[in-house]
Amino acid sequence: MRQAGTYSGMVISGKTGPHLLPLARIKKIMKKSGEEVKMISGESPIVFSKACELFIKELTQRSWMVTIKGKTRTLSKEDVASAVLATDLFDFLLNLVSQSAPAPLHPKPPN
Amino acid sequence: MEPMDIVGKSKEDASLPKATMTKIIKEMLPPDVRVARDAQDLLIECCVEFINLISSESNEVCNREDRRTIAPEHVLKALEVLGFGEYIEEVYAAYEQHKVETMQDSLKGGKWSNGAEMTEEEAAAEQQRMFAEARARMNGGAVAPKQPDPDPSVES
Numbered sequence: 001m002r003q004a005g006t007y008s009g010m011v012i013s014g015k016t017g018p019h020l021l022p023l024a025r026i027k028k029i030m031k032k033s034g035e036e037v038k039m040i041s042g043e044s045p046i047v048f049s050k051a052c053e054l055f056i057k058e059l060t061q062r063s064w065m066v067t068i069k070g071k072t073r074t075l076s077k078e079d080v081a082s083a084v085l086a087t088d089l090f091d092f093l094l095n096l097v098s099q100s101a102p103a104p105l106h107p108k109p110p111n
Numbered sequence: 112m113e114p115m116d117i118v119g120k121s122k123e124d125a126s127l128p129k130a131t132m133t134k135i136i137k138e139m140l141p142p143d144v145r146v147a148r149d150a151q152d153l154l155i156e157c158c159v160e161f162i163n164l165i166s167s168e169s170n171e172v173c174n175r176e177d178r179r180t181i182a183p184e185h186v187l188k189a190l191e192v193l194g195f196g197e198y199i200e201e202v203y204a205a206y207e208q209h210k211v212e213t214m215q216d217s218l219k220g221g222k223w224s225n226g227a228e229m230t231e232e233e234a235a236a237e238q239q240r241m242f243a244e245a246r247a248r249m250n251g252g253a254v255a256p257k258q259p260d261p262d263p264s265v266e267s
Contacts, residue, residue: 021127021128021131022127022128025126025127025128026127026162029126029127029159029162029163029166030162030166030181032163038170038173038174038178038179038180038181039179039180039181040180040181041180041181041182041183043182043183043206043210044169044181044182044183044185044186046183046205046206046209047183047186047187047202047203047206048162048165048186050198050201050202050205050206051161051165051186051190051195051198051202052127052158052161052162053135054198054201054202055157055158055161055195055198056132056135056136056154056157056158057135057139059154059157060135060136060139060140060154061139063150063154064139064140064144067144073143073144073145074144074145074146074147075140075144075145075146075147075150076147076149076150077147077149077150077153079150080150080153080154080157081153084157088194089194089195090157092160092161092164093157093160093161096153096156096157096160097153097157100149100153
């Protein structure tokens with residue numbers, strides 16, 4: 001089933017219905033990411049939107065894996081941080097989550 | 112003078128909508144699971160950071176190709192370079208799907224007649240053709256699109 005009209009966002013089909021990640025906002029973030037960001041084609045935010053969805057799903061899933069090891073049914077900030085720490089691919093997030101990280105498993109030498 | 116770079120710097124004016132993000136997050140989890148508010152915020156910040164990362168790399172890819180506009184293929188290349196190659200297939204499929212849907216929209220031109228310019232089968236075939244073409248482009252044009260013609264005498 002498809003609604004008429006052109007979307008200004010990427011439709012992500014979810015269980016609760018289609019979601020939209022606004023392309024304009026994605027474009028804004030892209031432009032803020034660097035000083036010499038070039039022009040962005042109209043279609044690029046669409047690709048970003050889907051990649052973001054996949055990223056969030058993966059991060060959520062990994063965080064959830066940490067949560068269920070504990071006894072709670074609440075996904076906490078620390079669980080997200082742990083997931084980031086455990087995944088090499090998410091190294092770029094280390095700075096972002098370092099505040100929320102649980103006690104380090106092993107001491108790291110300061111850089 | 113730069114403002115102090117605090118971890119978790121807020122980009123209030125360019126962040127992703129919380130409600131939409133929350134829905135995506137919750138759909139990954141069993142229905143009785145709760146997500147702490149600060150965990151949601153952190154996930155959203157991570158997503159923004161992800162966009163920053165891929166943007167920067169896409170910019171680099173674009174530079175190396177001496178192009179002026181960041182195109183989807185640059186983004187896909189960036190994903191691969193940064194280790195998110197697993198996403199590429201799905202991302203690409205979604206992108207192609209979107210193009211087909213947009214094309215159908217513009218073809219229909221607001222008319223509600225039964226006879227659309229393209230039938231479902233034609234649209235699907237067109238999609239396959241675009242997939243193959245784009246894949247060929249991604250592979251440097253070395254591979255020709257697969258012909259559906261069963262005739263063995265046809266060179267592909």
